[in-house]
Amino acid sequence: MCDSFKCRTLQEKDDQAVRRLVESTFSFLPIGKFWDWKYLRNPSFDRSFVAVAEDEGKIIGCNHWLPRKVKLADSIVVDSMLGASIAVLAEYRKKGVGRALIHFLRSQHSERKLALMYMFADPELRKHFHTPVAGYVPAPGGTVWYRKILNWNKVKTNVTDFNMRVKQGEFGDRLDKVDLTVVFKVHDAPPLCLHLDGKGFETNSSVEKADLTISSDGNLFTKIRDGQIGMRMLIGSLATGRLKVRGSPRKMLELYRNIQTFREILSGKIT
């Protein structure tokens, strides 16, 4: 536990720092608009439900609660709290700040006798942080997510940024010997052809000239891209035909060696 910080409720003077902290932590949120809308303009917003952690005048962490009614079943609706936007500055993580923020809000509102608190989180983070600290368990299932890829414009933006970094010499001679063209055929999305060489990526290569063709459904593609599946599942997907890779073994090995570079281009903000 880091002893130098203290927790308190949000004050107006903290708004700017908390907004910045939340938006930099959750990079997928629209900058400059999200925090104001979600909290300040929320009809149920109450500053006493937001805790900040402060270290020598600097806001280093925050945790938001939003009061909501939630339906549990047919005729059961309960007053509850959504635990949201818990964020800690990178250099203060793993020092007990998140835990202290949760404890602070709980002690501030202990008289409320809340029947339900809920949150949305990555299952891994939940297992290592939210369950030990706050006792969260999975809610009943029943929600399925669907995605349709319309184009690869964001991948092209990632490519432009990546090529700029190559030009600036960030990768040294690491890419000099690479000469690889890969086509990604994701179910119901337009094909994506990426060529990688010493100059960086190119997205206008001809599909016919591809060294490797990788075909899969969107779900599997996302899991591979995000590194969420292990070797066993990968082999299983190949064996069942859910994942198809066509090309020479030499080029497959070349892709394997540069997999992190491809992931960098395909991950994060393609959607």
Next chain:
Amino acid sequence: MLVRTVRDGDEPAIVELFNRVYNRYGGFVPRTVEYWRWCCLERPDVKRDGVFLAFEDGKLCGYVVAGSSGNIWEFCVADDNEEATETLLYEAVSYLEKIGVSSVNVNIPSEAAFAKSLREAGFGEVPAVEMFVTTLNPAALVQALVTPQKESFVERFDDEFAFRLHNVPYGVSKEFFVRIRDASVEIAEALTAKPSIIVDLGFSDFLSVLFGGSSASRLFLFGKIKVRPFRKLFAVLAFLSAMRLEGKWFFPLSDFI
């Protein structure tokens, strides 16, 4: 079928439709006009020309809220109306394509009939963010679950259950009791001096049973629940099972962010 974008005054019909269509699920915020306006219309990436409403015989039969982030925040169609589903989906995707969105996300109940229309429109299932729950007051949670079915509990049980929870997180009370006697149910945080049944179990196990992740008999089989006197075991298992939430939960994307 008439399709148009949202206008002032449409909100009450939208809210009524949402609450009716998703009534059989748990896990979402029941809509009020105030909540819906904030949650959808005032959302930073939503413009009114991305909110489409479908009408059949002059009556609202579906709507979709699409944002420039590529998220379909709410998708709601009455009575699995296939024509309304396909029309609204087409309008939303066309709108998002027109404003240059790279991909479209939508979440739906797992058993929804319109999943077929989504797949036909080129949507594929992707890994989802999950919802997690906890309680700050187990007695209040039990109260919320038991009260609506009070008659049924009174009919089935005539006991005084004292629950002692282990590994309780910070700020949560460790014990509570439930007395079901003489057609009344009483639930409180403190234990009485001489409860007729004492139940010991872990906090997470207790929640897992209530939210359907585990079952009371499974807890017993794995030695995670202790009941004194032992002869009351079946009453305890039946009591926990009676509180268990059996239905599916669905949260629209608009409740998530």
